[in-house]
Amino acid sequence: MSTPNGVSAMGTGSGVLVLADVTRVHGRGPTAVHALRGVSLTVGAGELVAVMGPSGSGKSTLLNLAGGLDHATAGMVAVEDMDLDALSAAQLAAVRRRHVGYVFQDLNLIPALTAAENVSLPLELDGATACIARRQAREALAEVGLLELVDRFPDDMSGGQQQRVAIARALVGDRRLILADEPTGALDSETGEEVLRLLRARCDAGAAGLLVTHEARHAGWADRVVFLRDGAVVDETAYAVTPQAIATSS
Amino acid sequence: MTITAPEEAPPQRPVPATGGVRRWWRSWRVALRVARRDAWRDKWRSLLVVAIILAPVAVLTTIDVYVRTDNLTRSAAWQGMERIGTAANARVVAGFTRPAAQSPDASTYSTLTRDGRLSDWSTDLAVLKVQALLPPEWRTTRIWTDTVTVRSGQSEWGVNVAVGDTRDPLVAGTYAVVEGRLPVTPSEVVLDTELANSLDLPVGSPLVLYSQDQNGNAGQPLGQATIIGIANGPESFTIGAMPGLLPGDAGTAMTTSWLVETPSPLTWSDIRAQNQRGLVLTSRSVLTDPPAFCAIDQACMDDAPLPSGPDAGEAGSINLSMRPDEAAALAAVGMLALLQVALMAGPAFAVSLRRRQRDLALIGANGGTPTDLRRAILSSALVLGLVAAGTAVAVAWLIVRLGGMLAPRFGKSMWPNPVLAPEVVAVALVAVIAAVAAAWVPARIAGRTDVLHALRGRRPSGPLRHWVAGLGAGLVAGGTGLIAIGAVLAEAVSITLGLLTFQVGTILLVPWLVNALARGGRRLPLSLRLATRDAARSRMRTVAAVSAVAAAAIGATATLVGTASNVAGRSHFYAPRAQPGVVLADITYAGEHPERADPERAVAALRAQLAESLPGATIGVARQLGGYAANGNQNTTVVLHLPDCPHPMAEDGMPLTGSSEDCMYSSPNYTLSGVVRADDQWYAAVTGDTRPEMRAALATGEAIVLDPQALQDGTVELATTTLDDNGETASIRTTALPARLAAFNIVGPRVIVGPSTTLPKGWGRDGTVSVAVVPPAGPDGSSAQAAVEAATGALSAGTGGRWTRSGHAYLEAGYQDDLRVVLGLLVAGTLALALFAALSVTALALVDARPDLATMAAVGAPPRSRRTYAAASALVVAGLGCVVGVVAGLVPGWALARLWGVGWQSGGAGVEGHQIPGSDFFTVPWLMLLAIAVGVPLITAAVAWTFTRSRIPLTRRTD
Incomplete structure (x- = not known):
């Protein structure tokens, strides 16, 4: 552990x-x-x-x-x-x-970052290389069925899509909670x-x-x-x- | 449930009127009231905006008020007031046997012919006859002036003496006593500050007054008095004395005046009545409240044309007229300044819009039109602009008033009440315009407020308009063209207008640049990526701040490039006065009998002195040819006569100086110039030429010509003029000498002859001797310079002041132009503006980013994230602004380099360079520009990092 x-x-x-x-x-x-x-x-x-x-x-x-x-x-x-x-x-x-991964009611995502960047945020903050962080973010987005939205900004997504991206972010990497x-x-x-x-x-x-x-x-x-x-x-x-x-x- | 239709339609309410002046005014009244309260509620932000607008406007207003007040202070009206003092209420300045006409301030006056026309006023009366004209009910005291000479050490000064009974109460206020008191006996005098400083005599010293001979020199002693104080009157360089000190005591009618106390203040009609009796007066009441036909600072007469004469145009009238091109350049500079102020205040109004977004949405939800929303923001700008304008005027008035109160301490005087002219109102209006301009874009965006969008708390933003960027690019191109035309034609107006166009174009391009930076920032580190995209999302505030920084950077870059190019040109064409490290000193004979000067003896004394203080130094001596002839007081001047040039003697017998297109004469800037007689040590020290053949030439009587133009067929032609006792040309003679060319770029002498060169009889000797000292190896230049100063000082003391040094000893140290302070200030100014603009926007960005920072905290951002984000935001604003400014500033910089280069390129010989047609210097101070483009943004980011709290909001919400 x-x-x-x-x-x-x-x-x-x-x-x-x-x-x-x-x-x-x-x-x-x-x-x-x-x-x-x-x-x-x-x-x-x-x-x-x-x-x-x-x-x-x-x-x-x-x-x-x-x-x-x-x-x-x-x-x-x-x-x-x-x-x-x-x-x-x-x-x-x-x-x-x-x-730990958080999912809130709204304002979950940073509007200035794309879906992939939002998901890879914890990894990037943890010092992962951009390449690795982006790959893992794509995997996480694929798991929630949003692979086609990787480069889209939150303002261009529906509320449900935003929450699914938030869940992808909450689970990216080895997080279990x-x-x-x-x-x-x-x-x-x-x-x-x-x-x-x-x-x-x-x-x-x-x-x-x-x-x-x-x-x-x-x-x-x-x-x-x-x-x-x-x-x-x-x-x-x-x-x-x-x-x-x-x-x-x- | 069944719904039945009403049998009758309900009466319709009258539709409220939507137009009309009254509604318009009411809307503004409400908006202004809200803005006023809002400004009061948010005092610090309001103070900040007012300060941004106030500072430049207050400076401009102060200058305007000062210039107007100063002009008035130098006007005849003010001098008239000073001469009247505080106790008297009028002053008789002249009297005639015939009726006179005068201007209200008596700066112009004349007698009238029988048919009422102005005539020559040569018929002035004797003092006693004028005195007899004074009405018996007037109490008067007489003051007259005389001219004397006073001495201090070896120096003499011609000064005025104002004689009057200073014990008379009517004299009160005509002198401002700085030290001591006014005289009460004929053996006491006061000096004004300027004279006291020149004479360097303390209060209590005796002072002898001499008459003046026809040449202005001291004649017979007239009297002796003790200096008992320092007091300033309306005239400078004046002694105040009591009657009885000087013999005669009469003066003439033209140098005499009477201070008058009349039973009632003299009005303009009273003065006109006295004019009929031949008296010319100034009256306090007329000076402070001139008749309607004449402004207080103008020389004007109500019933006659202005007389011509030396005093006619010196009444202190202010000439504000300027050429159209000057006006255009000034207007463009004013627009640039206005633009800068508006850009600086812009982010503050962007904050205001963001803060009031919900209020605006509520106004919109309750029926407010886009105009109402715009008005809400503009009214705020109007209120703050008016406060700034009023404060600027008050500050300017107070500063000038304070200066006026303090002026007497420094021997000056100022008009008691600063003048608030229409220009002041115009300048103050600039404050309001700047504020409204700063709020214009936020107001436009407010007008487009999407109510639902705003109520949800989304940031106000509009789509990027590409046509705006296109327009910006067009303006930049147009501005560049104007600047280029101005640079080629050396036209300041074109350059200034081009710069304005260029600046506006740059501002219009900034939104596109911000957007491009955000789009291209995919590979940037997280904080910078966030900052660039936030900058793009909040374009309104970003554009104002980036434009403000860019405008400052453009100005700094242009000035830096222009200055550096100018310095490079000057340095390239710099002509030294001697070889590096050589110290030059000129000594001049100042004794009463120039023909008795013994330069050889003085030089020998100097050599002996320097042999002790600078052992091993080589000393060369040169002497200016011309000067006093040995046979009398006749003045002889020797000059070059250049082929195909006008004769070097002007009609008055004095040599021409400076240069024309092809003809150069002696330089007016140096004591030793033109034709000199020098020994070979001096020649070597000054030119660095140690060739044996040149030494031989000097020894065999040949001339060495430093100027190729002066040599023709192996000879040089010299001309002499001799002036007789009356200063008129007695004779002009020319002679030719065999000569060699040694074309060294040396300032000063153009032709050098050796000590043994035979010149025609009567070419005379000159009092000026140049000593060139080549210090021995070891001491640095400044200590050698000090030693030469000391030696020449000792020579002066040893000869009782007959030999004196002209100016200071000069150390040739190559081209010196220390602009580090100026250039450093430019960079610091840019830094200050960048700091201000970037930090104010960063503060706003931090507020806007609060939810994002909370999200980041929730996903594990470290505590320093807020700081990093703040630094990144500041870096984006300052960095983009500085880089854009530096790149864009190169164009106007090039123009300034050309414009400023004209000055030195056409400078005369013997200054910094010769005219080199077509020569052009464009030097880019890369280090300084790097400091602006990289250093300033990094410092700004560091400051933002340092002063931002590191703690980020940890909780999204609490129960």
Whole structure:
């Protein structure tokens, strides 16, 4: 297992993503806001976990903590056995380049870069040569069925195409954790289903996925659903048979 | 549910009127109010825009106000005010037996004939008769002037003495006391600052006043007084004294005036009434408020044509008329300056548009027309432009007023209230025009705002218009043509207009260049790739900034190339005065009896002195031929007589100087020139020629000619003129000498004769001696120069000032033209402009790139990414601007090289070079241009990198 900048791995079990008793408090004193309260969650390889809850329940905070964009006030967040709290800013950036892929609701792509350049961004930032980065980006785009759009700019793509490029970017290289924050929020239902089908497929291929969504229909693509309210896990479904599994078994 | 149609159509609302002046004004009023509040809310941005516009406009306005005020200060009106002082309210300046006519400031006046016409005013009255004309109810005090000579050391000065009872309260304000006090007894005097500095006598020193003889030299002592202060009056070089110091005390009517206190201020009609009695006056109330027919700074008379005479045109009127070509060149320069200001302020309005994009979208969503949207941006420019204009005028007025208040400390005076002329309003209007021009493109884009696009937060941008680039290319080509024509014809107007056209064309080309850079930047590193594409996506702000940098770089490059070429030409044609390292010093006899000068003795003393301070130095001596003849005071001048040239003597007996097309005479710039008698050491030191045959020539009485034109058939013809005691030509004689040619490019002498050369009797001796010192190996040139200075100084002291050095000792060090400071300032100025333009755009780019930087953070960009992006953005703007500017600046640079080259190519002999028809120098200072094209962008990027926070936004959103 590769570790960013020589950080040693720790034994936290078999999950790609492990959150153990994580608390996040914004502010202090009487104005303190508890965004998360003692949340524990493990996402394993090949597993897609959906997080649901009303606005302000802490879903996005959970995602930010999982990607190292934010720090937990208490508890532990580990990605592929690395304790994110112990890493410097530069090491966290390296984790995001090599281990974690993000997919947001919108503004996922940098408009000044082509599809291939957007996908190869983490590789380029990691020092890969332009040739290698572009080759891997083409492969990733081919996997999401967008090989014909490699040189197109985001402004010239549809919303669904943009999200598929974002998923390609989230998986380019050896990354095994996809963090998706309302990835279908800005899409029509048909395109949204396509994006989720793709996400599901990537997880079935071995990636770990954490999907934040409002819609139960989309959560149906997940193996498990975790319900958040006021920053705490209030419910959690058992491992479920997904529509994709049904479709493939039939 | 069933929907039924209404039985009657609802009454239609009246359609609001869409036109009319009232609606137009209301729309502007609302827009201006919003703009004013917006400017106040965003004070720092407003301050920045105002500062950008204010700085050049304030400088122009200050110059204009200063020039006008200074002209007024030198006008007859101001001098009249100074002469009246603060206590008196009028001054009688002349009196006649007949009625007179005068201008309001009395700068011109004359008597009238019986039929009322102007006549010659030679019939001035005696002082007492004028005094008798003064009305008895006026309180008066008399002031008159005389001319005397004063001495300090060996020097004499002819000065004016203003005599008047300085104890009289009416005199108050006619002197500004700088030090000490005004005299109260006849044995006390005050000097003005200029005279005190010249005499170098401290307050408390005695001063003897001598009469002046007909030659202006000191005559008999007239009186002695103590200097008790320094005080400045309206005339420079003046002594202020009490009556009784000088004998006579009468003066004449023409040098006498009366300070007057009248019961009531004298109006123009009062003055006209006194004119009928023969008095000519200045009155404070008329000077400050002249009659309607006459401006305060003009010499004019209401009932008669202006008299001709030496004073008629010296009333301080301001002549602003200029030739059409000068006006065109000035207008083009003004347009260039305006363009630069507009370009500098442009990015600020691009920021404004970006910031107000949502407001504009809301206006559009609520029925605002494109005109309303444009107006929203233009009104902001109008408000800021007006603030800048008002501030510029106020700043200029304050600076000039402050200068006026401080001027007396330096012995000067200034018109008390700076003049705000119509030109000032015009210059201030430039501020408003510049602001509106800067906001024009953002306003046009605002007018095309796509409401939905803007509400979604997309950046305002339009498609790239290729025809604009085509037009730009055409203008660049046209501008180049104009510049080329101007360069060939040496026409500044054509070059300036061409430069303006060229500049506008370049600006129109910049969008295409920005786009091309983005398209061609596929292989660039990530940050640069992002920066180039962002620059293309936000063309509006980028184009303004890149154009501003390019305009500055064009100016700097053109000046650098022009200057370097000019320096190369001057250096190429530089003619030294001697061999490198040789020190030259000219000593002149300044004693009263030139015929008694003993140059041999002075030179021997100098040699002895230099033998101690510069042992081993070789000393050569030369003497200017001509000067005072041995037999009296007759002045003899020896000059060259060139074949086929006009006789070298002008009608007044003085030698011609300078050059015509083929005829060169002695140089006016050097003490020793023309024909000199020199020993062989001097000849070798100056020319570097050590050939034995030339030494032999000098020893055998041959002349050595340095100018090929002077030699004809192996002889050179010299001419002499002798002036008699009255300064008139007594005789002109010519003589021919055998001569050899030694065509060295040396400034100064044209013909050299040896010490033993026999010249016709009466050719005389001259007081000027040139000493050429070749220092021994070892000491550097400057210490040898110091030693020669010291030796000649000692000679002067040892001879009681009879022998003095002319100027400083001159060290020949080859061509010296240290332009490093000027050129360095040019590069620094370009850097400052590039920094300003690039950093302001980079700041905007960082704001715009916030979501992109957040995305980059999410995919693992290292913390320094924001800095790298900022540096890349600055590099793109400054780099593109500087490279475009440097490349484009070569064309006007070539034109300037040709234009400025004309000056030295046609310069006279003995200056820096001879006229070389068709010679052309085009030197490109590559190192300096590299500093602009590469150094300036790199420094700009480094500054952006240094002053940008490295932290990038980590979170996309927080719950």
